[in-house]
Amino acid sequence: xxxxxxxxxxxxxxxxxxxxxxxxxxxxxxxxxxxxxxxxxxxxxxxxxxxxxxxxxxxxxxxxxxxxxxxxxxxxxxxxxxxxxxxxxxxxxxxxxxxxxxxxxxxxxxxxxxxxxxxxxxxxxxxxxxxxxxxxxxxxxxxxxxxxxxxxxxxxxxxxxxxxxxxxxxxxxxxxxxxxxxxxxxxxxxxxxxxxxxxxxxxxxxxxxxxxxxxxxxxxx
Amino acid sequence: xxxxxxxxxxxxxxxxxxxxxxxxxxxxxxxxxxxxxxxxxxxxxxxxxxxxxxxxxxxxxxxxxxxxxxxxxxxxxxxxxxxxxxxxxxxxxxxxxxxxxxxxxxxxxxxxxxxxxxxxxxxxxxxxxxxxxxxxxxxxxxxxxxxxxxxxxxxxxxxxxxxxxxxxxxxxxxxxxxxxxxxxxxxxxxxxxxxxxxxxxxxxxxxxxxxxxxxxxxxxxxxxxxxxxxxxxxxxxxxxxxxxxxxxxxxxxxxxxxxxxxxxxxxxxxxxxxxxxxxxxxxxxxxxxxxxxxxxxxxxxxxxxxxxxxxxxxxxxxxxxxxxxxxxxxxxxxxxxxxxxxxxxxxxxxxxxxxxxxxxxxxxxxxxxxxxxxxxxxxxxxxxxxxxxxxxxxxxxxxxxxxxxxxxxxxxxxxxxxxxxxxxxxxxxxxxxxxxxxxxxxxxxxxxxxxxxxxxxxxxxxxxxxxxxxxxxxxxxxxxxxxxxxxxxxx
Numbered sequence: 001x002x003x004x005x006x007x008x009x010x011x012x013x014x015x016x017x018x019x020x021x022x023x024x025x026x027x028x029x030x031x032x033x034x035x036x037x038x039x040x041x042x043x044x045x046x047x048x049x050x051x052x053x054x055x056x057x058x059x060x061x062x063x064x065x066x067x068x069x070x071x072x073x074x075x076x077x078x079x080x081x082x083x084x085x086x087x088x089x090x091x092x093x094x095x096x097x098x099x100x101x102x103x104x105x106x107x108x109x110x111x112x113x114x115x116x117x118x119x120x121x122x123x124x125x126x127x128x129x130x131x132x133x134x135x136x137x138x139x140x141x142x143x144x145x146x147x148x149x150x151x152x153x154x155x156x157x158x159x160x161x162x163x164x165x166x167x168x169x170x171x172x173x174x175x176x177x178x179x180x181x182x183x184x185x186x187x188x189x190x191x192x193x194x195x196x197x198x199x200x201x202x203x204x205x206x207x208x209x210x211x212x213x214x215x216x217x218x219x220x221x
Numbered sequence: 222x223x224x225x226x227x228x229x230x231x232x233x234x235x236x237x238x239x240x241x242x243x244x245x246x247x248x249x250x251x252x253x254x255x256x257x258x259x260x261x262x263x264x265x266x267x268x269x270x271x272x273x274x275x276x277x278x279x280x281x282x283x284x285x286x287x288x289x290x291x292x293x294x295x296x297x298x299x300x301x302x303x304x305x306x307x308x309x310x311x312x313x314x315x316x317x318x319x320x321x322x323x324x325x326x327x328x329x330x331x332x333x334x335x336x337x338x339x340x341x342x343x344x345x346x347x348x349x350x351x352x353x354x355x356x357x358x359x360x361x362x363x364x365x366x367x368x369x370x371x372x373x374x375x376x377x378x379x380x381x382x383x384x385x386x387x388x389x390x391x392x393x394x395x396x397x398x399x400x401x402x403x404x405x406x407x408x409x410x411x412x413x414x415x416x417x418x419x420x421x422x423x424x425x426x427x428x429x430x431x432x433x434x435x436x437x438x439x440x441x442x443x444x445x446x447x448x449x450x451x452x453x454x455x456x457x458x459x460x461x462x463x464x465x466x467x468x469x470x471x472x473x474x475x476x477x478x479x480x481x482x483x484x485x486x487x488x489x490x491x492x493x494x495x496x497x498x499x500x501x502x503x504x505x506x507x508x509x510x511x512x513x514x515x516x517x518x519x520x521x522x523x524x525x526x527x528x529x530x531x532x533x534x535x536x537x538x539x540x541x542x543x544x545x546x547x548x549x550x551x552x553x554x555x556x557x558x559x560x561x562x563x564x565x566x567x568x569x570x571x572x573x574x575x576x577x578x579x580x581x582x583x584x585x586x587x588x589x590x591x592x593x594x595x596x597x598x599x600x601x602x603x604x605x606x607x608x609x610x611x612x613x614x615x616x617x618x619x620x621x622x623x624x625x626x627x628x629x630x631x632x633x634x635x636x637x638x639x640x641x642x643x644x645x646x647x648x649x650x651x652x653x654x655x656x657x658x659x660x661x662x663x664x665x666x667x668x669x670x671x672x673x674x675x676x677x678x679x680x681x682x683x684x685x686x687x688x689x690x691x692x693x694x695x696x697x698x699x700x701x702x703x704x705x706x707x708x709x710x711x712x
Binding site for chain 1: 346348349351352353355356358359362363366369370371372374375376377378379381382385386389392393395396397399400403412413428456459460
């Protein structure tokens with residue numbers, strides 16, 4: 001039993017590290033389509049991890065959330081984002097306030113902070129999935145970093161759903177996910193918010209002729 | 222079951238409105254729906270008066286005094302907003318600024334917004350409460366960008382991005398709470414039910430609970446408009462149609478504050494009240510201070526009111542943070558007072574906008590001569606919101622400030638002194654800005670006379686609450702406020 005838990009925990013650790021790598025791709029790349037692909041890959045790994053946890057822990061409701069997450073995060077949301085990118089015909093690549101080399105160095109710093117700050121919490125944890133919480137927190141903070149360092153509205157959406165992925169993974173690794181009703185509500189909220197944001201990206205493009213959020217300067221004191 | 226009815230009413234109203242093409246009919250459906258909710262909530266209030274708590278569907282819903290105060294505010298302001306919308310939108314329709322097709326969605330979203338706010342209050346599960354708070358953001362984004370010009374789109378974009386990020390941070394707080402509750406309650410579905418968590422909160426891991434409260438305060442605080450996370454608030458409040466601004470300022474920020482108070486109770490029980498009270502006091506005072514410069518030099522009257530909301534939500538946080546009997550009582554009374562007074566002022570602002578078609582204060586002069594009723598109510602509202610005696614806000618502010626001095630804690634007394642200076646400065650800013658607008662000789666060729674009877678009715682309805690609380694707190698409300706103190710304190 002103990003042996004099995006260690007093996008399982010290793011598999012999930014590997015998936016977690018892969019998720020972290022895809023998040024770093026999001027930061028290091030300038031092509032918008034690559035970013036969306038990176039998001040889809042990460043969501044797929046998250047789904048895989050959640051499926052494995054459902055299998056090993058024997059908690060059945062995690063299968064349901066795994067299924068929904070597969071449909072929503074791997075297929076629907078990336079598909080919708082590709083549709084938006086195509087529809088508004090973005091020619092410019094992702095623009096950043098900070099250049100990519102510096103972004104990557106800062107990302108390393110963020111991961112270190114996440115590891116350092118969760119050390120206190122981990123003392124109270126069981127050894128199962130010891131690395132998952134810091135990685136979940138890193139993904140969340142990296143998503144936050146993407147939101148504040150990038151200029152384009154559509155990258156803000158990507159940052160936001162990255163944060164939500166991180167939260168989802170945190171819930172999974174600390175307490176085998178939230179109760180089913182909460183998870184369902186969460187998925188609903190994510191889906192609706194991404195759709196509304198997509199609509200607004202489109203409208204902003206229509207009236208400002210750009211999706212650079214720097215140009216949103218109508219409302220100032 | 223009786224709690225479920227309260228939630229069904231706005232949903233039915235919303236669906237009925239979306240299928241009604243004529244504004245002449247849908248406005249009455251909207252008014253009737255919110256009136257039923259209002260009356261029904263008073264009935265629930267009497268139940269709470271007798272039984273203290275109610276629950277439904279095996280503790281899926283849980284209603285106590287804290288809930289009933291918030292739902293009472295929601296239903297009162299919602300009824301006023303429905304009444305006001307009827308008049309406001311009629312004029313907008315007449316001026317061809319919006320189409321009847323868009324109005325169907327306006328009423329639908331407005332009642333769904335009311336539904337999500339009521340859901341936040343009556344739900345027992347803290348996870349579903351999170352979902353509902355996020356739901357309020359989603360229901361209102363299109364209302365903020367309703368007129369769909371550049372500035373409205375910008376406000377809506379800022380609103381949804383900032384609020385969703387904030388709420389996502391709060392989710393981490395929910396996860397941590399769930400994690401620590403699971404350690405005590407074990408593998409069961411109701412490990413997020415507030416009524417259960419409350420009984421075992423003292424066994425939680427203190428370190429986790431502290432971290433959770435911090436995330437909750439920042440996350441829900443974004444939605445509540447606590448500084449420095451308030452930057453979406455002035456834009457969204459000023460760009461939304463006036464009835465929606467009233468709902469925003471009056472009740473939405475109180476709903477988020479309600480979420481914070483729920484966690485405040487759990488955290489106080491776990492790690493002692495000092496930690497969360499101090500955090501609430503600091504965030505509250507920062508909010509009050511941050512709003513001062515913007516109120517003093519403001520040019521736009523709707524933004525002026527929005528920054529005043531930042532100030533008042535800060536004041537409520539401070540009152541809860543002081544933690545004494547009179548300050549908690551005062552803070553909750555302040556919640557009620559602020560909701561009715563601020564909504565009243567946003568209604569006045571809406572009438573000004575309909576008449577003058579501008580939100581710049583320097584273009585408006587002599588409101589009291591051009592719009593006699595709106596002008597008079599605006600003058601009363603301005604004096605009330607700045608805490609001038611004998612109005613209602615003065616009563617609640619006085620209670621909180623008096624308790625701040627009475628606490629004997631040096632830290633609290635220093636905070637109270639700073640607070641008094643801040644309130645005085647805000648009073649000066651408000652009167653200076655509004656005086657020139659309300660009095661003075663009218664310029665230009667704006668015709669005299671009020672725009673709509675519905676808007677006046679809505680304003681008189683709220684004015685009634687402003688005046689009655691100024692002189693007399695009804696026993697029903699007094700009992701509710703006293704029970705809230707027991708809930709917050711007894712922990």
